[in-house]
Amino acid sequence: MAGIIFVAFNLRPAITSVGPLIGLIRDETGISNSTAGLLTTLPLVAFALMSAFVPRIAQRLGSEWSILLGLCLLGTGIVARSAGMLPPLFMGTVLIGLGVGLCNVLLPGMVKEKFPNKVGLMTGLYTFSMGIWAGFAPGFSVPLAENMGLGWRLSLGVWVIMIVVAIVVWIPQLRVRNKKSESPPVSAPGVSVWNSPIAWQVTLFMGLQSMVYFSATTWLPEILHSQGRDIADAGWMVTVLQFSGLPANFIIPLLADRLSNQKWIAFGIGAFCFSGLLGLLAGSSMVIANISIILLGIGLGAAISHSLTLISLRARNARQAASLSGMAQCVGYLLAAVGPILIGSLYDLFHSWTIPLLFLMVITFIFTVSGMGAGRDRFVLEEKRDYQKRNATSTIA
Numbered sequence: 001m002a003g004i005i006f007v008a009f010n011l012r013p014a015i016t017s018v019g020p021l022i023g024l025i026r027d028e029t030g031i032s033n034s035t036a037g038l039l040t041t042l043p044l045v046a047f048a049l050m051s052a053f054v055p056r057i058a059q060r061l062g063s064e065w066s067i068l069l070g071l072c073l074l075g076t077g078i079v080a081r082s083a084g085m086l087p088p089l090f091m092g093t094v095l096i097g098l099g100v101g102l103c104n105v106l107l108p109g110m111v112k113e114k115f116p117n118k119v120g121l122m123t124g125l126y127t128f129s130m131g132i133w134a135g136f137a138p139g140f141s142v143p144l145a146e147n148m149g150l151g152w153r154l155s156l157g158v159w160v161i162m163i164v165v166a167i168v169v170w171i172p173q174l175r176v177r178n179k180k181s182e183s184p185p186v187s188a189p190g191v192s193v194w195n196s197p198i199a200w201q202v203t204l205f206m207g208l209q210s211m212v213y214f215s216a217t218t219w220l221p222e223i224l225h226s227q228g229r230d231i232a233d234a235g236w237m238v239t240v241l242q243f244s245g246l247p248a249n250f251i252i253p254l255l256a257d258r259l260s261n262q263k264w265i266a267f268g269i270g271a272f273c274f275s276g277l278l279g280l281l282a283g284s285s286m287v288i289a290n291i292s293i294i295l296l297g298i299g300l301g302a303a304i305s306h307s308l309t310l311i312s313l314r315a316r317n318a319r320q321a322a323s324l325s326g327m328a329q330c331v332g333y334l335l336a337a338v339g340p341i342l343i344g345s346l347y348d349l350f351h352s353w354t355i356p357l358l359f360l361m362v363i364t365f366i367f368t369v370s371g372m373g374a375g376r377d378r379f380v381l382e383e384k385r386d387y388q389k390r391n392a393t394s395t396i397a
Contacts (some may be wrong), residue, residue: 001122001125001274002169002189003116003169003172003173004107004111004114004122004125004126005125005129006106006165006166006169007067007071007103007126007166007168008107008125008126008129008130009129009133009162010074010162011104011135012098012100012133012134012137013104013159013162014043014074014078014100014101014137014139014156015043015096015135015141016105016134016135016138017137017138017155017156019040019140019141019238020138020141020142021060021141021152021156021270022036022040022153024050024151025089025152025239027154028084029084029089031086031186038090039089040117040218040340041340043046043093043096043097043100043216044097044214044333045097045334045337046093046095046098046100046326047095047100047101047104047333048099048330048331048334048337049098049330050098050101050102051104051325051326051327051330051333052330053326054066054102054105054322054325054326055105055319055326057102058106058109058322059070063106063109063263064174064320066102066106067106067107067110067173068104068171069076069101069102070099070103070172071099071103071166071170072099072167073096073098073099074097074100074101074103074163075160075163075164075167075267076091076094076095077091077094077095077099077167078159078163079092079160080092080121080216081093081096081156081157082153082154082157083153084153085332089226098346101329101333103261105326106243106322106325107325108123108311108312108322108324108325109216109312109322109325110318111126111321112312112313112318113317113318118281118328119312119313120253120256120258121253121254121257122257123217123253123257123308123309124249124250124251124252124253124254125250127250127251127304128187128250128305129150130249131243131245131301131304132246133162134242135239135242135243135246137176137188138238138239139215139239140155142233149159153317161255182218191322192394193320193324193327194233196380196381196382197383198373198376198378198382199313199314199324199328199372199381200313201370201371201374202370202374202380203328203332204329204331204366204367204370205266205303205367205371205374206307206311206328206329206331206332207328207331207332207333207334207336207367208270208335208363208364208367208370209273209307210304210332210335210336211335211336211338212273212300212303212339212360212365213300213304213341214302214336214337214340215342215356215393216360217238217241217362218339218340218343218344219343219344219353220234220238220241220293221228221234221238221358222347223238223280224237225318227283227289228371229286229289230387237290237359239296240297240333241294241296241300242301243297243372244293244296244297244298244301245297245298245300245302246301246320247301248298248299248301248302248305249302249304249305250305251303252302252305253267253305253308253309255341255376256310256313260377261375261376262309262371262375263318263375263376265302266368266372266374266375267368267371268302268307268369269302269303269306269371270299270364270365270368271299272295272302272369273275273294273295273299273301273303274299274364274365275292275295275299276295276297276299277292277296277357277360277361278292278361279292279295279296280296280353280357281361282356285315289294295329296353298354300355303371305368306374307328307332308309308373309327309396310371310374310375311324311328314374314378315379315380316379320356320381321377322325323380324380342359343356345357346359352380389395
């Protein structure tokens with residue numbers, strides 16, 4: 001339990017700490033705004049690319065050693081990025097994405113394997129742990145860089161300390177032999193989760209809620225600034241958005257684990273997100289905007305933890321959970337990487353935040369419908385087996 005939580009501590013700070021320092025990095029290195037934007041987009045693309053290969057890596061190395069490899073890649077990336085020169089800056093950013101992607105995919109399967117009767121509790125704990133440091137890291141970045149005189153390099157590099165602690169806490173897991181084939185796989189040989197309808201519903205829920213989340217965290221300050229808010233105050237509202245979702249991070253997996261199906265959880269998540277976006281679209285007062293941000297934060301906080309819980313609940317075993325996690329996060333983070341770019345392009349095209357916010361509301365509706373489908377009490381590949389059984393019965397008849 002401690003190992004999983006300490007790994008989760010490290011899955012967001014190396015990424016969320018970059019945003020407040022983009023200006024300092026751009027001014028010192030001389031890169032353009034679009035190039036600086038790659039520092040937040042590259043990790044998402046690396047997540048997606050790594051996610052497709054993680055199940056195979058885990059089959060070869062075992063989940064425990066694979067997570068250690070992920071932590072080592074993440075630590076190496078943090079150190080390389082802090083070197084200050086442009087090639088290590090971007091290479092380190094890619095390594096960070098690969099390391100986080102490796103751990104991201106394997107944690108749901110690890111929870112399923114180690115805590116089969118406590119999936120909700122453990123998913124709640126580790127998503128809550130992720131959320132805490134996702135919120136703290138951007139708040140610490142500028143004070144570390146300017147108030148403590150560390151500069152942007154050491155401000156970003158300081159997070160390697162947490163990696164070292166996580167590795168020390170994780171090492172005892174390496175003595176556990178990974179049971180890769182103790183029980184036969186549920187699905188027939190050659191059958192992939194990519195052919196499962198419910199796996200695609202889980203994937204669309206994961207991907208589209210990620211698109212809304214990363215679009216909101218990227219552009220919220222600009223949206224609020226266009227409505228008359230001071231840019232510094234608008235920046236703090238991203239922290240409010242992050243921390244508003246922490247209670248939901250923990251509670252939703254516990255609730256989902258107790259219910260026979262999770263359709264209404266997805267509906268509630270969609271309602272919170274839709275209401276929050278609608279309030280931002282109205283933009284009539286600061287009070288309404290603040291309430292909207294809190295509603296959106298609650299919805300998005302619930303969405304990420306629920307999507308990770310669904311990965312475990314819709315799989316019969318740890319192997320299926322790892323395969324479904326790889327699929328959901330591969331597609332999911334590609335959509336997440338596209339989201340902020342697409343929202344920015346819509347703003348450039350229409351010179352208004354109305355169309356981008358309406359677009360996010362449509363995406364919210366789609367992921368709500370997908371989440372309600374993914375909430376059915378089924379397992380991945382179950383539809384395939386049921387179809388084959390019905391065909392066999394019809395043939396015999």
